[in-house]
Amino acid sequence: MVDVTTLEDAREYLQKLLKQTILENNLSLNNPLIAENAQMIWSFLKKHSAEPRTYKRYGTSLFRHFLPFTIEIGKKVYEVNEKDLAVFYEKLKADKYLSLKASVACINGLRLEKDLPKIEYRKIKYHNPNVKTSVEAKFYVDLTPEEVLAIERNMSSAELALAVEVMAFSGLRPGESLGLRWKDITFEEKDGITMAFAFIEHRPGQYGAKGKKGERTVPLSPRAVRLLKIIMQEKGIVDPHDPTIAEERIIPYEKIMLEYEFKRAVARAAIRSRNYPISPHKLRHFFAIHYLKMGGSPAELRQIMKINLQILQIYIEISGVAVKEAYFQKFYKSIVGKMTKIIS
Numbered sequence: 284m285v286d287v288t289t290l291e292d293a294r295e296y297l298q299k300l301l302k303q304t305i306l307e308n309n310l311s312l313n314n315p316l317i318a319e320n321a322q323m324i325w326s327f328l329k330k331h332s333a334e335p336r337t338y339k340r341y342g343t344s345l346f347r348h349f350l351p352f353t354i355e356i357g358k359k360v361y362e363v364n365e366k367d368l369a370v371f372y373e374k375l376k377a378d379k380y381l382s383l384k385a386s387v388a389c390i391n392g393l394r395l396e397k398d399l400p401k402i403e404y405r406k407i408k409y410h411n412p413n414v415k416t417s418v419e420a421k422f423y424v425d426l427t428p429e430e431v432l433a434i435e436r437n438m439s440s441a442e443l444a445l446a447v448e449v450m451a452f453s454g455l456r457p458g459e460s461l462g463l464r465w466k467d468i469t470f471e472e473k474d475g476i477t478m479a480f481a482f483i484e485h486r487p488g489q490y491g492a493k494g495k496k497g498e499r500t501v502p503l504s505p506r507a508v509r510l511l512k513i514i515m516q517e518k519g520i521v522d523p524h525d526p527t528i529a530e531e532r533i534i535p536y537e538k539i540m541l542e543y544e545f546k547r548a549v550a551r552a553a554i555r556s557r558n559y560p561i562s563p564h565k566l567r568h569f570f571a572i573h574y575l576k577m578g579g580s581p582a583e584l585r586q587i588m589k590i591n592l593q594i595l596q597i598y599i600e601i602s603g604v605a606v607k608e609a610y611f612q613k614f615y616k617s618i619v620g621k622m623t624k625i626i627s
Contacts, residue, residue: 293335297328297342301350308351320353321346323360327389344385348375361393365402369411379558380421383407383414422597424568426554426561431569433552434545435506441517442534443544445510449481450566452504454574454588457538457563459483459497462490465520466529468503468511479503479511490532497589568598575602 301321304310310317324345332338352371353360363371363386372383391401408414435447446460467482482500485492492498503511511533515521520528536544545563554561567588574584575598585595 288335290332290335290338293339293342296339297346300343301346304346304350308354310351310354314354316354316357316359317350320350320360323393324350324389327392331388331392340381341385341388344378344382345389348378348382349386349389361390361397361399363390363402365406366410368402368407369414372407372411372414377556377558378560381560422568422571422594423559423601424565424572425557426565426569428573430552430554431566434548434554437548437551439544439547441510441513443536443541443548445507445514446534446536446541446563447545447548447566448504448507448510450563451569452507453481453501454567454570454584455481455483455501456493456567457541458490459492461532461534461536461538461541462486462492463533464530465523465525465533468523468533470508470523477508479508490538492589499587499589501587571598572602575599 305312305317324342328338328342328345349360349371352367352374353363356363356367356370358367368383368386371386372379375382387402387404387407394401431447431451435444435451438444438447446457449455449460449463450457462484463481464484467484469480469482471478471480480500480502483492483498485495485498514533515523518528523529534541541563549561559565571584571588571590574587575581581595581599584590584598585592590598
């Protein structure tokens with residue numbers, strides 16, 4: 284797995300990737316479209332350079348997937364239309380949404396310079412109804428609880444298993460799970476059962492809540508409690524609020540290591556491949572959709588995850604429970620109630 288920390292690292296990586304793409308696809312170096320399209324993609328990336336990893340991901344999508352496609356259909360980047368992109372989407376094997384998003388952004392960036400009309404996502408979907416062009420594609424995930432548990436069991440340490448557990452069953456972001464300190468954990472006894480809660484704190488420049496507004500207290504699952512107890516026993520920790528260890532991170536890994544180990548665990552667990560990358564952040568979306576399907580209320584979910592109403596609405600639409608529940612409450616229950624009264 285290649286990591287990048289600066290834009291220079293990302294550019295160097297993408298230069299090697301461009302050469303590799305040309306070789307892997309047996310592209311003719313005499314084809315003038317290669318140089319022209321590659322140059323246009325470079326100019327787009329340079330103009331819209333952002334965070335190194337985002338830059339690398341967009342560049343990877345454009346060079347590895349989109350460039351060979353433009354050569355195949357014999358068009359300059361900005362000449363690719365909605366119908367072409369519908370075909371492009373169908374040909375992709377993985378990471379479809381990101382590749383399409385990067386391609387459309389590149390095309391539109393170049394079209395603006397040439398005073399040409401922008402590509403419209405709606406028209407791409409018209410040519411291929413299977414294309415997920417809305418923001419829902421970003422939040423959609425169809426993992427099952429059994430698959431998530433299989434991934435967790437294949438993580439290489441108890442700390443990494445805990446990271447998977449709190450993302451999948453408490454709705455934490457990867458950075459929030461890695462930012463947990465021992466002082467953030469509170470244990471409570473209720474009816475003879477040990478419960479645990481975690482305070483998600485915002486720490487500028489460090490792992491933690493996404494801004495002050497993202498601070499919250501979340502309940503942890505029984506498996507998370509069990510994993511916490513195992514880690515405490517291994518490290519000889521009796522009280523998580525002990526000043527000597529209170530500020531220590533519970534999961535002492537960096538994000539890139541979490542992503543690397545997660546990818547390996549997915550492979551070991553033999554999870555069915557999807558149209559989208561199964562990444563650690565997808566577990567947060569899994570939690571939201573699974574919580575609603577299990578009967579949790581949207582109001583509770585919003586409080587646990589600290590999300591706005593727009594994102595909450597997306598989760599409700601993806602889960603499909605809102606309409607079913609409303610229909611059940613308004614029709615089935617009321618009709619059954621009336622029928623019972625008539626019969627009696």
